[in-house]
Amino acid sequence: MVKADYxxxxxxxxxxxLTRLDAIVDFVRKQAVNWxxxxxxxxxxxxxxxxxxxxxxxxxxxxxxARFGAEAMRFSPRQCDLMIVAGRVAIKMMPVLQRIYQxxxxxxxxxxxxxxxxxxxxxxxxxxxxxxxxxxxxxVYVPGCPPRPETLLEGVMAIQRIVEQDGIRxxxxxxxxxxxxxxxxxxxxxTIREETTTR
Amino acid sequence: MNSTTxxxxxxxxxDERFGAGKYRLESLVTYARxxxxxxxxxxxxxxxxxxxxxxxxxxxxxxxxxxxxxxGVDYLKFPKARDRYGVNYSLLSLTHNRRLWVKCxxxxxxxxxxxxxxxxxxxxxxxxxxxxxxxxxxxxxxDLRRIMTxxxxxxxxxxxDYPLRGKGERENYPVVTRESA
Numbered sequence: 001m002v003k004a005d006y007x008x009x010x011x012x013x014x015x016x017x018l019t020r021l022d023a024i025v026d027f028v029r030k031q032a033v034n035w036x037x038x039x040x041x042x043x044x045x046x047x048x049x050x051x052x053x054x055x056x057x058x059x060x061x062x063x064x065x066a067r068f069g070a071e072a073m074r075f076s077p078r079q080c081d082l083m084i085v086a087g088r089v090a091i092k093m094m095p096v097l098q099r100i101y102q103x104x105x106x107x108x109x110x111x112x113x114x115x116x117x118x119x120x121x122x123x124x125x126x127x128x129x130x131x132x133x134x135x136x137x138x139x140v141y142v143p144g145c146p147p148r149p150e151t152l153l154e155g156v157m158a159i160q161r162i163v164e165q166d167g168i169r170x171x172x173x174x175x176x177x178x179x180x181x182x183x184x185x186x187x188x189x190x191t192i193r194e195e196t197t198t199r
Numbered sequence: 200m201n202s203t204t205x206x207x208x209x210x211x212x213x214d215e216r217f218g219a220g221k222y223r224l225e226s227l228v229t230y231a232r233x234x235x236x237x238x239x240x241x242x243x244x245x246x247x248x249x250x251x252x253x254x255x256x257x258x259x260x261x262x263x264x265x266x267x268x269x270x271g272v273d274y275l276k277f278p279k280a281r282d283r284y285g286v287n288y289s290l291l292s293l294t295h296n297r298r299l300w301v302k303c304x305x306x307x308x309x310x311x312x313x314x315x316x317x318x319x320x321x322x323x324x325x326x327x328x329x330x331x332x333x334x335x336x337x338x339x340x341x342d343l344r345r346i347m348t349x350x351x352x353x354x355x356x357x358x359x360d361y362p363l364r365g366k367g368e369r370e371n372y373p374v375v376t377r378e379s380a
Contacts, residue, residue, distance in 0.1 A: 091349075091368070092348070098375045102375065124363070125363055126356055126363070126365025126366075127365075134374070135372050135374050135375060136375040
């Protein structure tokens with residue numbers, strides 16, 4: 001059993017800045033920057049399995065991801081800001097996935113689509129990554145095997161809600177609230193085998 | 200029995216070259232009620248493999264010009280099995296329209312089979328695959344590296360005693376964080 005090492009986040013001097021200007025900046029940012037941005041997502045389809053078929057269906061006319069402004073799928077990570085990991089990721093593929101994520105332009109978000117990308121799914125073997133979030137950040141997990149296009153659209157809408165809040169500092173970050181942020185200190189993925197089996 | 204599986208000529212050629220009864224052709228499968236299938240295989244020890252293979256390719260009665268497939272088997276806990284590993288060669292004669300399987304059995308420690316890349320060039324990647332997944336070494340192979348798993352994987356995952364979830368090979372990847380990307 002690994003004890004999770006939780007510690008309260010200590011506030012630094014920069015965090016304690018309380019002005020009305022702060023709130024105005026947040027408002028402008030939300031309405032003028034994030035609102036247009038959330039309707040202009042450029043997905044990078046990393047489709048490796050049957051989830052990719054559903055992803056294509058989502059992009060096609062019936063479900064029409066263009067209604068959410070995310071229809072421009074580019075196959076170059078340099079032109080994308082939303083990665084959709086659709087399908088199982090083999091261990092050998094993981095460095096490729098990480099490289100593509102690193103090549104994407106900031107700000108960027110990741111959808112882990114389906115059971116395999118999120119947890120390995122039925123492929124609980126030595127060859128398949130048991131959830132891509134072990135090795136790279138993920139914003140939204142879309143359940144299903146494979147998820148229906150409606151589910152993926154819900155995932156895109158969840159990304160839109162995240163985008164809307166992007167760069168907006170919470171009251172805790174601005175110095176209000178309880179001044180307590182619980183942050184896990186365990187680094188995921190770097191643990192050795194013995195620890196992971198007993199966890 | 201059709202022409203594809205009629206290997207009586209091959210049997211005769213093997214008897215003539217290597218002595219009668221040394222390499223007997225046996226049925227690859229046995230159906231219900233003991234009916235023997237008409238596809239045949241021949242079992243060859245590793246020491247004589249290259250000689251037999253070259254003969255099977257070049258003899259005018261055999262002429263197995265094509266190596267269709269090359270696979271490995273782990274017979275651990277297999278009923279009545281005496282040897283641990285098997286390397287199976289699937290041969291096809293385009294001239295005679297015939298097929299023949301060749302089985303070569305090897306054991307721990309250090310299972311090794313001579314490479315047939317000198318006879319069929321296409322065996323290159325197939326032997327690398329068997330080496331990668333079963334750990335059977337192919338002596339004389341020009342470039343015996345892993346082909347499916349990555350360099351430094353260390354185990355042979357299709358062996359029967361290899362755990363399904365691996366031996367922790369997947370645990371030590373660098374983690375990309377939001378800050379580092």
